[in-house]
Every structure is written in C-alpha cells, then in structure tokens.
Amino acid sequence: MKIPFLSFEETNRKIKSEILTSFEEFFDKSWYILGDSVKKFEKEYATFNNVEYAIGISNGLDALHVALKTLDIGSGDEVIIPSNTFIASALAVSYTGAKPVLVEPDRKTYNIDPGKIESAITFKTKAIMPVHLYGQACEMDAIMAIAQKHNLYIVEDNAQSQGATFNGRMTGSFGDINGTSFYPGKNLGALGDAGALTTNNSKLAQKANAFRNYGSTKKYYNEVIGFNMRLDECQAAFLSIKLQYLKNWTEERKQIAAWYDEALCGNQELILPATAKNATHAYHLYVIRTKRRNELQKHLSSNGIGTLIHYPVPIHLQEAYRNLDYKKGDFPIAEEIANSCLSLPMWPGITKSMVEEVAQIINKFK
Numbered sequence: 001m002k003i004p005f006l007s008f009e010e011t012n013r014k015i016k017s018e019i020l021t022s023f024e025e026f027f028d029k030s031w032y033i034l035g036d037s038v039k040k041f042e043k044e045y046a047t048f049n050n051v052e053y054a055i056g057i058s059n060g061l062d063a064l065h066v067a068l069k070t071l072d073i074g075s076g077d078e079v080i081i082p083s084n085t086f087i088a089s090a091l092a093v094s095y096t097g098a099k100p101v102l103v104e105p106d107r108k109t110y111n112i113d114p115g116k117i118e119s120a121i122t123f124k125t126k127a128i129m130p131v132h133l134y135g136q137a138c139e140m141d142a143i144m145a146i147a148q149k150h151n152l153y154i155v156e157d158n159a160q161s162q163g164a165t166f167n168g169r170m171t172g173s174f175g176d177i178n179g180t181s182f183y184p185g186k187n188l189g190a191l192g193d194a195g196a197l198t199t200n201n202s203k204l205a206q207k208a209n210a211f212r213n214y215g216s217t218k219k220y221y222n223e224v225i226g227f228n229m230r231l232d233e234c235q236a237a238f239l240s241i242k243l244q245y246l247k248n249w250t251e252e253r254k255q256i257a258a259w260y261d262e263a264l265c266g267n268q269e270l271i272l273p274a275t276a277k278n279a280t281h282a283y284h285l286y287v288i289r290t291k292r293r294n295e296l297q298k299h300l301s302s303n304g305i306g307t308l309i310h311y312p313v314p315i316h317l318q319e320a321y322r323n324l325d326y327k328k329g330d331f332p333i334a335e336e337i338a339n340s341c342l343s344l345p346m347w348p349g350i351t352k353s354m355v356e357e358v359a360q361i362i363n364k365f366k
C-alpha cells in the first residue's frame with residue numbers, strides 16, 4: 001500500500017460540489033478583488049478564532065510582515081523568534097528591516113522556551129513572535145507575562161495551529177496582532193496562497209486593512225507606503241466552505257495522532273510528540289524523533305510511505321542568514337531537532353489501518 005505524506009483526496013471529495021457551486025457564483029458575480037466573499041470569510045474566521053477582527057491577506061508570510069508593520073517595527077528593532085521554525089517567521093521580521101533574534105525551544109514541546117526569552121531581550125527588542133509549531137500551542141501565559149513586564153508586543157505565528165488552544169483560549173487570539181496561513185497543506189487550506197491577520201485591536205485592524213491595500217482605506221488616498229497583499233475573493237469563498245469542516249478535521253487529526261501514539265509507544269528508539277499541560281495540539285504535523293532518522297526515512301520511502309523533515313536546516317545555519325553571524329553549535333536544541341525529526345503521514349481521511357501499517361514498518365525497522 002502506498003501512503004502519501006499528504007493527500008487531499010478525502011477532504012476534496014467532501015467539498016467538491018460546494019466548491020464548484022461557489023466558483024460559479026464567484027465567476028458570474030464578476031467582482032474579483034475585496035468584495036463580499038472576503039468580508040464574509042473575515043467575519044467567519046474572526047468568530048472561529050474568537051477575536052474581534054480578521055483581515056484577509058495574500059499568504060501567511062505577508063500576514064506576519066503586515067502584522068509587524070502595523071506595530072511600526074522596522075530598522076534598528078529586534079524581534080524574538082524561536083530557533084526552530086519555518087523560514088517565513090524570520091523572513092517577515094527581515095522584510096521590515098528589523099533583526100530576528102533566535103531563542104531555543106523546549107526539548108519536549110519544540111516550542112520557544114519561555115525560560116530563555118528574557119536573556120535575549122535588549123533595549124532594541126520590540127516584539128516576541130511565538131510560533132505554535134507543528135500545531136501545538138506555546139506556553140502563552142509565561143510568554144504574555146514576559147511581554148507585559150518588558151513592554152513588548154506579541155505577534156503569534158499561527159500558521160500551523162488553527163484550532164489549538166492554551167488554557168482554553170484559541171491560538172491567534174493572544175497577541176496584539178497575529179498572522180496565519182491558509183497554504184493548501186495547512187489545517188485550513190485554500191486552493192492556492194492565502195492568509196489572514198487576527199486582532200482585538202480596532203486601530204491595528206484598520207492599519208492592517210490599509211497596509212494590505214496600497215496603504216489606502218479610501219481609494220486613491222494613501223496614508224502609508226502599503227502593499228498589494230490582499231486575499232483573493234475566490235479563495236475567501238473557498239475558505240468559507242472549508243472553515244465549516246475545520247473543527248471535525250481537527251478532531252480527526254487528534255484521533256490519527258492517538259492511533260500513532262498507541263502503535264508507536266512501545267518503540268524505544270523513538271521520541272513521540274508530547275503535549276504540554278494546559279496546551280492542546282491541532283496536529284498540523286505528527287513529528288517523531290529518532291537517531292537514525294535518515295535511514296528510517298529511506299526505509300519508509302522504499303516501502304511506499306511518504307515523510308518530510310520539518311525542518312532540515314535551522315534558521316541560524318541557513319545561507320540566507322549568514323549575516324546574523326551565527327555558527328554551528330550556537331543553538332544545539334534546534335540543531336538536534338533538525339537532525340532527528342521526521343513527520344509522518346497526517347491528513348484527514350487517513351485510516352487507522354494505514355496508520356498501523358506506517359507504524360508496523362517503523363517498528364520492524366532494525
């Protein structure tokens with residue numbers, strides 16, 4: 001049996017007729033940019049995320065970039081991000097002219113370690129960007145306390161964790177303004193690039209609205225040097241449909257994770273995902289760790305099982321960030337995770353027997 005790392009087969013089958021109908025409506029309406037569908041989805045996503053405002057943006061990276069711009073973060077400033085995250089978290093900071101400052105994650109949750117944040121704060125620090133990596137909520141109470149104490153903004157990178165909570169509160173609702181991604185493979189995925197901002201602050205929402213649309217709220221009057229970073233009308237219409245399924249799909253992901261846990265927990269060579277107290281995990285990814293990661297990945301591949309590595313090269317060792325002057329060994333936990341992590345197939349629709357087959361191949365690997 002071939003088991004891909006990711007498949008849209010099940011989810012697409014469920015929504016196909018609704019999507020085709022909405023495409024026809026969108027096409028016939030002949031209003032393709034910033035219309036009713038974007039407004040409608042923004043309202044629905046704000047309700048889902050339990051925030052006052054959601055602002056549709058072209059993609060997740062742009063959302064994080066706009067978030068930082070609304071906080072007037074720029075050249076000479078520093079923003080704290082985790083040392084193990086997707087490159088986009090760092091790029092968003094760099095685009096503003098600010099410097100990404102890396103802080104090591106916790107060894108068990110892989111999320112930024114609140115105990116290590118304070119020593120990275122300088123007089124230039126303006127914000128902390130917690131990334132709810134792999135779908136698990138960061139320890140937001142500790143991070144919020146540090147931000148409050150040092151008068152820093154919080155910008156959550158909520159790209160992987162739609163539907164996760166900390167102390168019962170949704171990720172994407174803690175920070176001053178937060179970015180998320182609807183890249184097709186994310187827990188809520190569009191049929192192309194898409195993203196959003198979430199905030200409870202009306203001023204920041206207004207600023208974000210201007211930034212995404214040439215810096216203008218009134219047509220042809222420009223308040224700031226803005227961007228063209230709008231969410232497409234058709235993507236918004238598709239997202240409204242998919243959002244209705246998100247709760248069920250998140251529950252499915254949790255069930256799939258539980259199947260993996262059960263089938264793999266006896267394997268002494270593996271470290272399985274661990275969820276912190278008070279946090280929930282939306283299982284964007286099911287990430288295991290093992291010393292013989294590369295060999296195991298090859299073995300799985302030769303048995304028809306797709307896996308990926310999130311991520312093979314930590315930010316501080318990326319060619320693009322040579323100017324930060326970091327070297328190998330500077331962030332040993334991030335390096336250890338990069339060298340040992342492996343993401344197993346995880347998508348709504350994968351069956352228990354598929355999960356058991358993946359687990360069996362892993363458990364028999366000697």
Ligand SMILES: *Cc1c(COP(=O)(O)O)cnc(C)c1O
Nearest residue numbers: 059060061086088089159181183
């Ligand atoms: C996907 C992702 C992004 C970027 O989102 P795009 O829509 O691909 O631009 C940012 N941060 C994290 C953690 C992500 O996983």
